[in-house]
Amino acid sequence: MRRRRWAWAWLALIVVLAVAVTALWPVYVRPRTDTPARADAILVLGGAHDGRERLALRMANDGLAPRVLISDPYEHSALINRICHGGYSFEVLCFDPSPRTTRGEGRELARLARANGWHRVIVVTFTPHISRARYILEKCWPGELLFTDPAPPLSIARWSYNYLYQSAGYLKAAFEGC
Numbered sequence: 001m002r003r004r005r006w007a008w009a010w011l012a013l014i015v016v017l018a019v020a021v022t023a024l025w026p027v028y029v030r031p032r033t034d035t036p037a038r039a040d041a042i043l044v045l046g047g048a049h050d051g052r053e054r055l056a057l058r059m060a061n062d063g064l065a066p067r068v069l070i071s072d073p074y075e076h077s078a079l080i081n082r083i084c085h086g087g088y089s090f091e092v093l094c095f096d097p098s099p100r101t102t103r104g105e106g107r108e109l110a111r112l113a114r115a116n117g118w119h120r121v122i123v124v125t126f127t128p129h130i131s132r133a134r135y136i137l138e139k140c141w142p143g144e145l146l147f148t149d150p151a152p153p154l155s156i157a158r159w160s161y162n163y164l165y166q167s168a169g170y171l172k173a174a175f176e177g178c
Contacts (some may be wrong), residue, residue: 028166029159031130034146039065040118045105045125045133046071046097049079051150052124057083060090065122067091069112073100102133102169106140106178113141120144126152128162132169140178 042065044056053070060068072080072094084094093112097104109121123145125133130147137145154162 028128028131028163031127031147032134033130033148034122036064036122036146036148037120038063039120039122039146040116041065041067041069041112042122042124043069043105043109044071045102045123045129046073046100047126047129048152049077050126050152052126053079053083055148055150056122056124057088059122059124060088065090067093069109070094071105071108072096073104102129102136103140103173103176103178106137109137110141110178113143118143120146122146122148124148124150126150127154128159128166132166132173135170136173136178139173 036059042056042060044052056068056070059065067090068088070080070083070092072084073096074080080094084092086092095108097108112118113121120143121141123133123137125147127149130149134145134147
């Protein structure tokens with residue numbers, strides 16, 4: 001009898017996990033991305049240095065925007081330091097968001113966009129973060145946001161972590177304004 005209960009408990013857990021993974025697949029694994037188009041700026045959200053900075057710099061170099069905004073919530077990042085002090089043919093503006101979250105990045109985007117009259121911004125982050133970042137940044141700024149990512153390969157463990165992390169972040173964001 002006890003084994004049967006454990007078997008049913010495990011089966012229920014597997015079913016719940018399968019439903020959650022399936023339901024959240026389009027949110028985290030295959031989020032809506034946009035084709036980058038000419039914009040007023042390119043915003044790189046903070047996080048792992050997974051190619052997002054390189055992608056943003058390449059897009060600016062290709063003429064998609066005259067400036068790149070780099071969120072710099074890091075204490076000491078040699079990569080970000082090089083980017084923020086590099087000599088580019090376009091403007092690179094680095095900022096430390098307050099708070100050091102996507103919401104802080106959204107606040108700074110809104111401030112800069114209002115001050116400079118921007119209408120469209122390309123946002124670069126990584127795949128599991130796109131949907132949540134879109135949700136948060138749209139609370140902060142009514143302009144057009146185009147999301148793209150460098151599509152870094154992620155392990156099953158990293159995907160699992162992000163399912164939990166991003167879901168918790170969504171819950172938090174649902175109760176916060178910008």
